[in-house]
């Protein structure tokens with residue numbers, strides 16, 4: 001990525017922030033029939049669809065040749081039975097796209113009073129996220145709402161966007177509307193944007209004013225035996241939490257795990273709120289998606305950490321929409337990572353011999 005202009009970064013931050021504002025305002029007004037169940041039984045809400053519509057619109061206007069690997073598609077919204085849902089998404093997306101530009105946002109970023117779209121335009125814009133991914137070229141990976149279940153519970157969720165070039169994540173932007181600005185003040189102000197550019201470090205910005213604020217550099221601190229802990233999913237179906245427990249005990253970790261939904265876990269790791277992101281497959285044949293890890297993994301690396309699968313191999317973002325055969329994910333500070341990798345190998349062996 002040519003970072004002389006850093007246009008991609010500015011555009012991505014603006015798009016993610018708009019989607020975050022949209023999602024948090026939707027949460028307060030969400031009604032029961034505004035959530036659908038997808039074929040894989042997972043939920044998707046009007047917020048997921050309209051956030052993808054907003055971000056894809058901005059990307060299509062600013063980088064029209066770039067393909068997008070986005071989680072959602074508009075097939076279910078085109079059904080006759082979805083007309084109420086469809087109108088709501090159009091209303092929300094256009095509201096977010098046309099809201100007055102705030103200080104620091106540029107009119108060339110595809111946002112502003114004249115940027116409303118028709119229903120058909122918005123549906124095809126959502127479908128611009130259908131790119132199959134692959135080994136070479138530029139592509140964006142988008143998770144419009146990561147942690148939809150957390151979003152529905154009023155807990156953590158994240159709007160996640162990454163730019164991948166030739167299979168390598170070059171830019172990652174994660175908006176966390178419900179994450180406290182400082183973990184040491186959990187009831188204090190909430191709403192953060194995390195930004196990582198390869199080779200330029202990891203930074204945190206306030207969600208309400210990312211353009212005129214000075215970015216705060218973040219990095220993974222050194223943990224002691226007492227302060228180290230695991231960051232893990234809330235949803236038991238997403239990761240094998242019993243395995244995590246064994247790894248924690250193998251490492252002599254005493255601090256309880258922090259459970260939260262979404263890539264807010266990677267953000268928490270990058271600024272030192274927790275020490276180890278550990279996600280082991282539940283064994284039901286699920287393949288991890290690139291949009292669930294692309295920006296988070298770069299953020300952790302730029303904060304001085306290491307991200308690998310449970311064999312110690314790097315995550316491969318060039319295989320398509322998924323990360324391929326699922327060996328889980330381990331992310332942690334450099335020194336901690338190698339210890340966790342060893343512990344994971346020991347626990348795997350223990351499990352294999354006891355079978």
Ligand SMILES: Nc1ncnc2c1ncn2[C@@H]1O[C@H](COP(=O)(O)O)[C@@H](OP(=O)(O)O)[C@H]1O
Pocket residue numbers: 042071143145146147148149232233234235237238239260261262263282286289292
């Ligand atoms: N069986 C499974 N194993 C692992 N991850 C799964 C899963 N089923 C769904 N997921 C993914 O887990 C993500 C949430 O991660 P976490 O558990 O860290 O909060 C979901 O993102 P969405 O909420 O964007 O659909 C979804 O992509």
Ligand SMILES: [Mg+2]
Pocket residue numbers: 042043044071148
């Ligand atoms: Mg989903």
Ligand SMILES: [Mg+2]
Pocket residue numbers: 143145146147291292
């Ligand atoms: Mg997700």
Ligand SMILES: [Mg+2]
Pocket residue numbers: 048071143144145146147148
């Ligand atoms: Mg999602």
